[in-house]
Amino acid sequence: MAKVSHINIAGLDIELTSKPGLKNIYLRVKPPEGIISVSAPSGVSLELINEFISHNITSINQAREKLLSQPQESSSKQEYISGRKFYLWGKPYILDVRESQGKSYSVKFTGESIILTVPEISTHENCERALNELYRSELKRVLPDVIKTCSNRVGVQVNSFSVRNMKTCWGTCHIRKKHIVINLQLANKPPECLEYVVVHELVHLLEKNHTKRFHALVSKNFPDAICERRVKNLLAENQL
Numbered sequence: 011m012a013k014v015s016h017i018n019i020a021g022l023d024i025e026l027t028s029k030p031g032l033k034n035i036y037l038r039v040k041p042p043e044g045i046i047s048v049s050a051p052s053g054v055s056l057e058l059i060n061e062f063i064s065h066n067i068t069s070i071n072q073a074r075e076k077l078l079s080q081p082q083e084s085s086s087k088q089e090y091i092s093g094r095k096f097y098l099w100g101k102p103y104i105l106d107v108r109e110s111q112g113k114s115y116s117v118k119f120t121g122e123s124i125i126l127t128v129p130e131i132s133t134h135e136n137c138e139r140a141l142n143e144l145y146r147s148e149l150k151r152v153l154p155d156v157i158k159t160c161s162n163r164v165g166v167q168v169n170s171f172s173v174r175n176m177k178t179c180w181g182t183c184h185i186r187k188k189h190i191v192i193n194l195q196l197a198n199k200p201p202e203c204l205e206y207v208v209v210h211e212l213v214h215l216l217e218k219n220h221t222k223r224f225h226a227l228v229s230k231n232f233p234d235a236i237c238e239r240r241v242k243n244l245l246a247e248n249q250l
């Protein structure tokens with residue numbers, strides 16, 4: 011059974027979890043408070059843990075500083091711990107966090123879970139980035155077909171598209187360049203949300219502003235009114 015205790019090394023409060031069966035010592039700086047959490051095989055001497063902390067002290071301090079200098083978001087901020095639910099195309103997947111041997115972060119999804127492999131010292135920011143990369147590649151995979159279908163429906167063509175992590179909008183349209191930008195966070199919504207945003211951006215090629223005509227054109231090209239209302243609600247959840 012795992013045993014949790016608190017120890018103080020070099021003035022740092024450390025949450026130590028001793029687990030039988032562990033082969034190595036693992037360390038994580040946990041958001042939001044920057045708690046230093048060490049997992050070690052049962053029976054490992056304090057001396058060895060001391061040495062491990064001293065060896066990693068620079069990285070620990072850097073990770074904590076970075077974490078504590080970030081704006082503190084409310085509890086709505088997702089923590090990257092096993093068991094948490096993450097969504098891909100509107101379907102829930104259970105996050106399975108695993109330790110990697112190197113320094114890299116990787117992510118892949120299976121039938122039911124998203125496996126996030128992280129180094130011994132992981133940061134929230136890097137976990138988020140790894141997951142965003144998964145979302146980005148998913149969008150790049152599906153967007154050419156979605157854009158093609160929607161373009162045919164709306165009767166316009168774009169020259170190019172890009173995928174970006176945006177904080178304030180789901181998509182944008184550069185009318186002159188005929189280029190649309192899609193927010194990668196759409197990969198966690200059901201596919202119809204992406205389709206709706208693509209239609210919205212394409213309609214901008216016909217009507218620059220959000221006029222009555224604009225909304226009428228969107229509804230015409232996204233004909234299912236019930237679905238449109240549902241999509242709007244889903245998109246409003248994130249309050250972009």
Ligand SMILES: [Zn+2]
Binds near residue numbers: 210214220
């Ligand atoms: Zn718009």
